[in-house]
Amino acid sequence: MAVDPEHVLRAAAALLTRKSTATMDEVAKAAGISRATLHRHFAGRDALVRALEALGIAECEAALDEARLDEGSASDAVRRLVGAIEPAAGLLAFLYTENQLFEGEEQNAGWATIDDRISALFRRGQLGGEFRVDLTPAWLTEALYGLMASGAWLVHSGKGAPKDFQHMIVELLLGGALRREES
Amino acid sequence: MAVDPEHVLRAAAALLTRKSTATMDEVAKAAGISRATLHRHFAGRDALVRALEALGIAECEAALDEARLDEGSASDAVRRLVGAIEPAAGLLAFLYTENQLFEGEEQNAGWATIDDRISALFRRGQLGGEFRVDLTPAWLTEALYGLMASGAWLVHSGKGAPKDFQHMIVELLLGGALRREES
DNA sequence: CCTGGATGAGACATCCGTGTCTCATATGGG
DNA sequence: CCCATATGAGACACGGATGTCTCATCCAGG
Structure with a gap:
């Protein structure tokens, strides 16, 4: 089950590259996980963007x-x-x-x-x-x-x-x- | 009193150039008018951006x-x-x-x-x-x-x-x- | 088989920006 | 002077996104 944070970040990056205003819910769907789980790994959109920044x-x-x-x-x-x-x-x-x-x-x-x-x-x-x-x-x-x-x-x-x-x-x-x- | 829409657009452009996520309220303040008046001239943020696009x-x-x-x-x-x-x-x-x-x-x-x-x-x-x-x-x-x-x-x-x-x-x-x- | 941890689904409250409205005020022309 | 018009200030409701919570489910390891 264990979600791979790396995979989530890749999916988020791919989506946000195309649609920079994508919702957390859309990001979760793109990563194939639920919004709850997404929020368990990245506490909020801000944290997600920071993680993407670190990845970049x-x-x-x-x-x-x-x-x-x-x-x-x-x-x-x-x-x-x-x-x-x-x-x-x-x-x-x-x-x-x-x-x-x-x-x-x-x-x-x-x-x-x-x-x-x-x-x-x-x-x-x-x-x-x-x-x-x-x-x-x-x-x-x-x-x-x-x-x-x-x-x-x-x-x-x-x-x-x-x-x-x-x-x-x-x-x-x-x-x-x-x-x-x-x- | 008559507000100059051109001046409003210039102020909005100057502000949004620095802070693209600025609020309608911030735009209004930057233009020196109230949010109500701003909305009387540009019906919503979308219309404002369109006007800026036309100006550009x-x-x-x-x-x-x-x-x-x-x-x-x-x-x-x-x-x-x-x-x-x-x-x-x-x-x-x-x-x-x-x-x-x-x-x-x-x-x-x-x-x-x-x-x-x-x-x-x-x-x-x-x-x-x-x-x-x-x-x-x-x-x-x-x-x-x-x-x-x-x-x-x-x-x-x-x-x-x-x-x-x-x-x-x-x-x-x-x-x-x-x-x-x-x- | 059983138990614990992780996940999915959904409900719920909250915040923020927005659109709309009302009313008071000020300005400028007739 | 009087009135029409435009503006400023604020209140109000709405919607969307978010943060948080609960509960059921599922899977892995003991």
Whole structure:
């Protein structure tokens, strides 16, 4: 019988990614459990969202580890990062819009850590002469988030193929829209 | 006494941009009117959001007109567009996250028109050999939205200066993060 | 077989936001 | 000056979502 909290979180994430205003009852149904049991594991919607936030942070950290940001060229590291983070893009897009989390003062410190790791990657690319220096690492990081949200939206709306997700984002982020003669 | 609906909408947009879950009562207070009067002008939260959506669309259309997308190089047109749309970026970011509007089937057709106009700009740039052709106009359009949302967020959070808004977005969108030898 | 823990179903009270109403007040034009 | 109109303040009921509780059921382990 024992309900798997992980499975519940996955189901909740999948549902809330599509319908961010879903009821606790809908979340319970989506997870295949009753509302009572859902409330036994996550005391209220707030706790559920916090748990989802922790899950999203954990998946981001895992993607950051998997991408081995310190190895090889910064460009390749960005490419690996986007590829590794793609499965979590839907959840991240949900959390991104759940700005309730960022309006209060009790925002999870995990995001700052992630920001720092990604910013460090862009900084490494700048110091290595790979990336241009007139765009700040903070902006490049934020832009990466925005592009991933846009990419997730494009795929979700059916206007783009999931297999193009990584290519679209990385090519635009690194190469830009302008056509080049060389390279 | 006559309340200016335009002013109410501006105040509502400013508040909802910061706190998307604001109550009708909070919106009324922000606009300096009573909740009763607010409800006399906009019959319910839904109507208010629709009015904001219409305002956002109108501002987008105005920015599109002002940017004269058909004139000069596509790159310069993009640059003008971002500059012209900047004042509305906060409102657009709010509407962007108000995905409630897009979950139903009754989404405002105005967005499609705007999408088409921007897509046409990118397509013009591709046909003219100015933009690369391996990124679809639909993706470039969506990416522009995402970058504007990220830029608005960066400015709002104090991590970036408003004066850099246009430069950050246009440079990244067109030029990408990679450092170039020429140009 | 039996017992304890976990779950499902449902009832119930509560809170919050909303929509609606009334009444007093103030403003501006005739 | 008088009256129509708009506004502000507040009361009131409604609905939806939530939190909490009880009880029956089911399954696993002893």
